Amino acid sequence: MDYQGQNLTLTYENGQEVTVESVAMVRMGANFTGVRTGEGFYTLFCDPDASIGVEPPATTEVPPQFPTSTRTDTSAGDVSSTNTLPPLSPTISNYPWPAVRDNGSNITSGYFLNGTGYDDIVVLALSEFYPPDMDPMAYLVDFQATIANLLAKSREQNKTKLIIDVSENGGGLVAAAYELFAQLFPNTTAFSANNIRETLSVVQISNVSSADAVEIKNFDANTFDEINPDETARFKALSSLHENSMVEQLIPGHLFSPITGLNLTASDALLGPVILDNDTFTAYQYHPWNQTEDVFNITGAGNRANVPPSPFTVENIVLLTDGACSSTCATLARLLYSVNGTNNAKIKIKTAVVGGRPDPALGTVNNTSTGPMQAVSGVPGAQIFYFSNLHEAAKAVLVLSPELNSTTNSTENEDLLLLAEGYAMKRSLAGIGGGEAAGSINGKNDFVSLDNLETPIQFLSWNEDVIGGVNETNYCHYYYTKEMVFGPTKVWERAADAFWGEDGEDKLCLPLSD
Incomplete structure (x- = not known):
């Protein structure tokens, strides 16, 4: 609301009036250093271009087999x-x-x-x-x-x-x-079954990332020793995709079909598509949590294969x-x-x-x-995608795909350009002015069982459709x-x-x- 002065008077329907003092509250961690004018405030906190170069936050929903920006390379023992x-x-x-x-x-x-x-x-x-x-x-x-x-x-x-x-x-x-x-x-x-709404930009991100899947999955910053500008841009793009929680769900090889149990080894198999209520989604997918990993094993796998009963x-x-x-x-x-x-x-x-x-x-x-x-x-969706994940993925894909990055290809790359350069996207990114993660969406649908793969769980009545109805017992x-x-x-x-x-x-x- 607009600033009403030092005091604000509220008038209720019964005629009672209450006057309260206007108080400004500053969030913990907000840094106003150097802010002396309205223009200074806008530059620090509201200018979307200030977000460029900000690293995306580590997602809170990442399967452990892929590193995030906060993951270490230490062994499980330490x-x-x-x-x-x-x-x-x-x-x-x-x-x-x-x-x-x-x-x-x-x-x-x-x-x-x-x-x-x-x-x-x-x-x-x-x-x-x-x-x-x-x-x-x-x-x-x-x-x-x-x-x-x-x-x-x-x-x-x-x-x-x-x-x-x-x-x-x-x-x-x-x-x-x-x-x-x-x-x-x-x-x-x-049981696990998820999918993602299949927009044109999702398909493009999946196809380009899948073509470079080996480099993305095995990315090692220590191997870079080039000074060529093109190689530097490619290096940064691969690094960004390697740490991107959304891209992890769009690269084949580590995801499986809950229907057939088969590994989704090709981009076409991963993308599906699945048609639900006249809308398009990727194929149903799941991550096999019982696989042995190098850093952390879910109970039932690797060094946690034999555990006492509950x-x-x-x-x-x-x-x-x-x-x-x-x-x-x-x-x-x-x-x-x-x-x-x-x-x-x-x-x-x-x-x-x-x-x-x-x-x-x-x-x-x-x-x-x-x-x-x-x-x-x-x-109750399966995973959130930060806007920073979408933004960084689109920027990286445009670097890796010269055809999509062409200015003459505006009808094919419009969605990617909006994600990479659009004002609204930049304005919603995490890290503007040093703040926390600002924008995110429910990126993956979750489903109750193989018997109900038509309606994502977020559209079900929890008590009736998941619990199975409530009763006195x-x-x-x-x-x-x-x-x-x-x-x-x-x-x-x-x-x-x-x-x-x-x-x-x-x-x-x-x-x-x-």
Whole structure:
């Protein structure tokens, strides 16, 4: 809104007026050095050309087999030491004393509930799946060890029930979701199927990148010793594509078809196309997480091939959400709901959702709003693409393909030029004025199963189409109480009581609407 002066007066419909002082808030990390005029502010923070040359941020959804701009070349044995953080206090603020916790990220911890009726209950608290200030491989190695440690201690103490608390979890590294699933269900194959909307620019980026796939995948900055300007431009283009999380999904060779199980070894096979609702998409694809890698192995592969069974069966797992679960968190939820019960019985994990507010439109029972709350309400796509990824990929492809870079070929390269040079794209790039990642899109569709490859999961009703419908034995929704505000223990106990306590669902959960 426009600046209204030192004070702003608000007038409400009932005639009441409230005057408040105008206050300017400056985001943490904003650097105003040298800004003395409006023109100076625009140059530093608003000029799109200021973004040129800014390196794209490392994506939070990269499969571990390709390096990102923050990945190191250390071995798995010492990768956790690549990013040393200050020592952490023994507990997370307002949380009880943990049975286990991570070593640096401050986002993963495990707890053993105490008291009558709670002795066999474990809580795994996951506030996100990747901290922004830690090396991705260091985080994954530590995350794997933290989960393994919690399961080992749970087996030692004969714990049988697990609550996975993903409150406020907005996602992170997709590999972490598959790692947790692999440790909980080591004998179950994780289903995955994704695709990408196939625009002309996507096809061009895929074709050009695929032609140089060997150089892109094996790119080594230490091998460059040319001074020829053309070679320098090519070197920078290959380097950019090597670190680009979107391009990784458009180069054949490391992706497979979930339908046939075959390796998508050619660009044509990867591009498909698949036609959904009169729109064009790439072929369905998945990354085989059980492959042995050099730096990090998902449980079930390589040096993690033989692991003890999980102490928790699907019947004794509760997913606790506050509706904010999205991205990688939604991927974990989808994986958990895909597992049947013991002896392949059609039993899913249980769902507890906390929060929300009464909605009179749903009707009330005993003055309490009825109706369920969606367990996952954020975008459950498979991967985000930063605008910087799109921008850098388009610039690199134009360098590598003289034909597309021709100014006389405007109808064929229009989309690429918009991505590489368009004002709106530059304006939305990460790093303008030193800021964080600014623009991104949900780049990959995710699908529930081979039986439903028509509708991406972000267009489904989570409770009905993914959970399979809510009922009194698999779902519980409750509001926060005063005692829950001061710490998570009471939130966990309420979820435990609803499914495993004597009072059960009828007294502890909001009524389900008809």
